[in-house]
Amino acid sequence: MPMYSLILRSASHFLLPLLLLFSIFLLLRGHNEPGGGFIGGLVASAAIALYLFSMDVKAARQVLHIDPRELLGWGLTLAVLSGVPAVFWHQPFFTAQWLTLELPALGEVKLSTVLLFDIGVYMVVIGSVLTVLLALADADDARH
Amino acid sequence: MLFAVLSGFLLATVAPWLHRLFGRHSGWALGALPLGLFMYFGSFLPEIQQNGPLVIDYPWVPGLEIRLSFLVDGLSLLFAMLISGIGFFIISYAGRYLESHRDLARFYVLILAFMASMLGLVLSNNLIALFVFWELTSITSYLLIGFNHEDEDARKAALQGLFVTVGGGLALLAGLVMLGMVAGSYELSEILTQGEWLQAHPWYLPIVLLIVLGAFTKSAQVPFHFWLPNAMAAPTPVSAYLHSATMVKAGVYLLARCYPGLGGTQTWLFLLGVFGAITMLTGIVMAVRSTGIKRVLAYSTVMALGTMTMLIGLGTEKAILAAMVFLLAHALYKAALFLLAGVLDHGAGCKDFLQTGGLRRAMPISTLIAALAALSLAGVLPLFGFIAKELLFEATLQAPRWAWLFAFAAWSAAILVVAVAAIVGIRPWYGAPVQTPIPAHEAPPAMLLGPAVLALLGVFFGLFPWVIAYGLLEPAASSVYGQPISLPLALWHGFNLPLLMSVLSLVLGLLVYRYWDQLRAQTALLDQWVRFGPERGYEAAMQAMVRVAHWQTALLQNGYLRYYLMATLLSTVVLLLAALALNASAVQFYFDLSGVMLHEYVILAVLLAATVMAVTTRSRLGAVASLGAVGFGVALIYVLFSAPDVGITQILVETLTVILLVLVLFRLPRFLGLTSTALRVRDALIALTVGGTITLLMLSTISTHYFDSISSYFIENSQPEGYGRNIVNVILVDFRALDTLGEIFVLALAAVGVYAMIKLRADRLKKGES
Numbered sequence: 001m002p003m004y005s006l007i008l009r010s011a012s013h014f015l016l017p018l019l020l021l022f023s024i025f026l027l028l029r030g031h032n033e034p035g036g037g038f039i040g041g042l043v044a045s046a047a048i049a050l051y052l053f054s055m056d057v058k059a060a061r062q063v064l065h066i067d068p069r070e071l072l073g074w075g076l077t078l079a080v081l082s083g084v085p086a087v088f089w090h091q092p093f094f095t096a097q098w099l100t101l102e103l104p105a106l107g108e109v110k111l112s113t114v115l116l117f118d119i120g121v122y123m124v125v126i127g128s129v130l131t132v133l134l135a136l137a138d139a140d141d142a143r144h
Numbered sequence: 145m146l147f148a149v150l151s152g153f154l155l156a157t158v159a160p161w162l163h164r165l166f167g168r169h170s171g172w173a174l175g176a177l178p179l180g181l182f183m184y185f186g187s188f189l190p191e192i193q194q195n196g197p198l199v200i201d202y203p204w205v206p207g208l209e210i211r212l213s214f215l216v217d218g219l220s221l222l223f224a225m226l227i228s229g230i231g232f233f234i235i236s237y238a239g240r241y242l243e244s245h246r247d248l249a250r251f252y253v254l255i256l257a258f259m260a261s262m263l264g265l266v267l268s269n270n271l272i273a274l275f276v277f278w279e280l281t282s283i284t285s286y287l288l289i290g291f292n293h294e295d296e297d298a299r300k301a302a303l304q305g306l307f308v309t310v311g312g313g314l315a316l317l318a319g320l321v322m323l324g325m326v327a328g329s330y331e332l333s334e335i336l337t338q339g340e341w342l343q344a345h346p347w348y349l350p351i352v353l354l355i356v357l358g359a360f361t362k363s364a365q366v367p368f369h370f371w372l373p374n375a376m377a378a379p380t381p382v383s384a385y386l387h388s389a390t391m392v393k394a395g396v397y398l399l400a401r402c403y404p405g406l407g408g409t410q411t412w413l414f415l416l417g418v419f420g421a422i423t424m425l426t427g428i429v430m431a432v433r434s435t436g437i438k439r440v441l442a443y444s445t446v447m448a449l450g451t452m453t454m455l456i457g458l459g460t461e462k463a464i465l466a467a468m469v470f471l472l473a474h475a476l477y478k479a480a481l482f483l484l485a486g487v488l489d490h491g492a493g494c495k496d497f498l499q500t501g502g503l504r505r506a507m508p509i510s511t512l513i514a515a516l517a518a519l520s521l522a523g524v525l526p527l528f529g530f531i532a533k534e535l536l537f538e539a540t541l542q543a544p545r546w547a548w549l550f551a552f553a554a555w556s557a558a559i560l561v562v563a564v565a566a567i568v569g570i571r572p573w574y575g576a577p578v579q580t581p582i583p584a585h586e587a588p589p590a591m592l593l594g595p596a597v598l599a600l601l602g603v604f605f606g607l608f609p610w611v612i613a614y615g616l617l618e619p620a621a622s623s624v625y626g627q628p629i630s631l632p633l634a635l636w637h638g639f640n641l642p643l644l645m646s647v648l649s650l651v652l653g654l655l656v657y658r659y660w661d662q663l664r665a666q667t668a669l670l671d672q673w674v675r676f677g678p679e680r681g682y683e684a685a686m687q688a689m690v691r692v693a694h695w696q697t698a699l700l701q702n703g704y705l706r707y708y709l710m711a712t713l714l715s716t717v718v719l720l721l722a723a724l725a726l727n728a729s730a731v732q733f734y735f736d737l738s739g740v741m742l743h744e745y746v747i748l749a750v751l752l753a754a755t756v757m758a759v760t761t762r763s764r765l766g767a768v769a770s771l772g773a774v775g776f777g778v779a780l781i782y783v784l785f786s787a788p789d790v791g792i793t794q795i796l797v798e799t800l801t802v803i804l805l806v807l808v809l810f811r812l813p814r815f816l817g818l819t820s821t822a823l824r825v826r827d828a829l830i831a832l833t834v835g836g837t838i839t840l841l842m843l844s845t846i847s848t849h850y851f852d853s854i855s856s857y858f859i860e861n862s863q864p865e866g867y868g869r870n871i872v873n874v875i876l877v878d879f880r881a882l883d884t885l886g887e888i889f890v891l892a893l894a895a896v897g898v899y900a901m902i903k904l905r906a907d908r909l910k911k912g913e914s
Contacts, residue, residue, distance in 0.1 A: 030873045031869075031870055031874065032868055032869040033870055034870060034872075035792075036872075037877070038876070039792050039793055039796060042793065042797065042800060045800060046799055069899070072895060072896070075888070079888060080885065087146065087204070088147075090203065092204060092205065093205065098867060114868075114881075117881055118873075118877045121876075121884065124888040124892055127895065128891045128894065128895030129800060129895070131896070131898075131899050132899060133807065135903060136804070136902060139902050139905070140811070
């Protein structure tokens with residue numbers, strides 16, 4: 001599968017961290033501007049897909065640090081758990097809970113179960129796209 | 145309360161780490177939770193005695209009237225305390241019993257999750273919540289029976305238990321929903337007060353049949369009893385906990401819980417009384433016929449479940465009290481005996497009564513505990529089992545109908561129970577020592593504590609029955625009966641018929657034990673007969689299901705992608721056209737091109753050109769690229785019409801699709817034009833039909849307004865309630881979070897499915913090469 005292109009390979013080394021950062025940026029800003037967990041997850045998956053094309057499966061797995069299948073499971077777990085806190089305040093499951101923090105350097109920071117849920121979505125999207133992608137690439141490697 | 149019920153699940157999630165932290169003492173550490181819960185539930189007792197039942201309410205899905213509400217009364221506390229109390233002994237026992245098992249951590253996770261499900265089941269006040277917990281117990285039970293998953297028998301038994309109980313669970317769900325509809329509420333506390341209304345309703349019979357079916361499968365009543373003895377493939381602590389003391393009693397619990405609303409009719413008496421009595425006799429006959437230690441105990445559990453069902457069916461004040469007393473007595477001695485079965489296995493390697501004998505020198509403490517538990521089982525004065533047996537006889541003698549029949553059945557069963565008690569209390573310990581598979585030695589204290597305490601409680605409650613009667617059993621019986629019951633429990637009821645029956649059953653039972661070997665030989669014919677029992681029906685049903693699955697797989701999943709696509713597209717088209725035909729007036733051909741800008745024409749032209757290219761090109765990469773161009777064009781339209789989120793998503797999905805297709809394309813053979821012209825025409829027709837239908841759908845959508853659009857609500861409330869300016873995102877993660885949750889689950893399942901297909905194929909290729 002790997003295409004030995006020096007340009008692509010050098011470029012992807014710089015692009016990967018930028019794209020991943022961008023995906024997190026998209027994830028975090030999603031509540032107010034276009035973005036969110038789904039879009040962020042797709043950007044992150046595309047970033048790693050780019051890396052996969054320029055390097056190989058092993059390198060892509062190393063960048064990920066964690067098996068995408070596990071990411072999938074943890075993402076789902078996080079998404080479900082984000083609905084739980086509401087129940088303890090005698091509110092229906094999945095009612096959003098907000099916590100506003102005043103931090104000296106950053107100003108007002110709003111934390112919420114909604115953000116946790118979005119992070120869960122982000123993880124599930126990366127997990128499912130890369131589970132399929134890496135499995136396909138693996139199968140490809142096995143044939144060559 | 146919510147925290148107490150869910151604490152088992154929470155602890156289960158961290159159990160593996162705690163296990164690593166505490167090492168061989170993890171059983172004690174994790175056992176602290178059930179012990180704490182036991183005290184917590186106990187602390188409710190004085191309160192409910194003074195103020196009556198307590199309902200604790202948490203909203204869950206208010207739109208569907210599903211609440212996480214808990215009903216704390218005598219019955220639920222009796223069960224909750226049994227579950228948590230015995231749970232403590234089971235977990236601390238398992239810490240030693242499974243010490244060398246590599247999956248001990250998994251055991252803790254499952255048993256804690258099971259305990260939490262069971263607590264939720266007995267405490268739920270909402271029918272739907274009760275059902276959810278009910279199914280959770282089935283699932284955790286499945287995982288626990290199949291704990292040794294490398295053993296084929298264990299897997300088979302687990303699947304059997306799951307199919308039988310979940311099948312009954314489906315009936316139960318239907319019954320509960322009907323009950324909720326008739327009663328106009330899904331809260332048990334509101335339903336059970338409407339007994340007369342429910343019993344006069346035409347749906348009464350179906351409701352009772354469905355709920356009883358659910359309860360019978362769970363509590364292993366004839367003809368569904370066969371799964372329980374097979375479930376003994378589970379590790380012994382599991383058998384002791386799930387398949388004797390708690391889970392199988394969930395059905396009994398449900399029947400007792402429903403009694404004030406549904407009980408007391410002729411139907412109820414017939415269904416529960418007769419099936420309970422048959423189960424009682426079947427169970428005990430099979431128990432005497434068996435020789436495997438756990439099998440004997442399992443069948444005698446079937447007998448006990450039948451007895452309790454029968455007593456709830458009889459439904460008199462005395463019968464209800466007898467059922468509660470029997471429940472407690474049985475939980476105490478049966479859990480103790482099961483744990484001792486584990487001690488025998490652990491300390492001497494014996495799994496069958498025929499391998500045992502003369503162990504009392506090597507295992508003196510076990511011998512004593514076994515004797516106490518067996519005496520309670522046999523119902524010998526002055527143990528708690530004696531009181532249960534006396535009450536059983538009295539209740540059957542006073543049954544509203546067929547009293548002599550019930551009494552005779554109970555008495556015959558009691559004779560064989562005495563024989564079983566002798567088998568477990570005498571056979572392994574006395575007589576000539578037998579060569580055991582491993583040299584017999586006494587079990588460690590952690591494994592003796594549970595059985596010892598449970599057996600001693602049997603003695604204590606026998607001598608001082610008022611202690612437990614006043615605090616727990618009377619409130620429990622009262623909440624089943626629907627009005628206060630006050631029948632003083634006493635050890636000595638005087639010289640009467642029940643006492644005579646009791647004494648006779650002891651004598652005859654010991655005689656049966658004396659001639660046990662001969663008796664088994666002479667009734668060997670029964671085994672031939674049992675092979676045609678209901679288990680055969682289960683197996684036939686399973687085989688039929690597999691055959692149907694094969695047939696329909698061959699029909700529907702023929703392996704040709706084009707047929708799948710055709711089937712999917714055409715059925716969608718048919719459904720859509722049918723819906724459109726019903727609203728034919730809604731479709732208005734309304735074209736107004738005045739507002740279309742030039743650049744929009746350009747995008748449309750690009751879209752059309754790319755589509756034509758995709759259809760006509762002979763290069764696969766070209767087709768993929770053209771499709772990509774179509775996608776980007778659509779994304780552009782989204783952006784132009786101010787839906788940036790959708791546009792971005794479309795672009796990203798398009799990109800990833802192209803990447804995926806490229807990965808797949810390399811694996812396809814060279815492009816060949818094999819398709820005949822006729823087939824191409826057919827495909828073109830299908831494509832045009834699908835496209836035309838979608839166009840019609842779009843036209844009807846823009847011209848129909850059944851309801852006010854919901855988007856204005858979202859626009860108005862996104863900022864004040866969701867604290868977000870991006871409405872799409874607020875809808876996704878807040879307003880409609882549950883939908884999104886469903887979608888990401890689908891996404892995850894799809895990914896796992898694709899992964900499995902790729903890996904299976906890769907494995908097959910690898911095998912083919914080597």
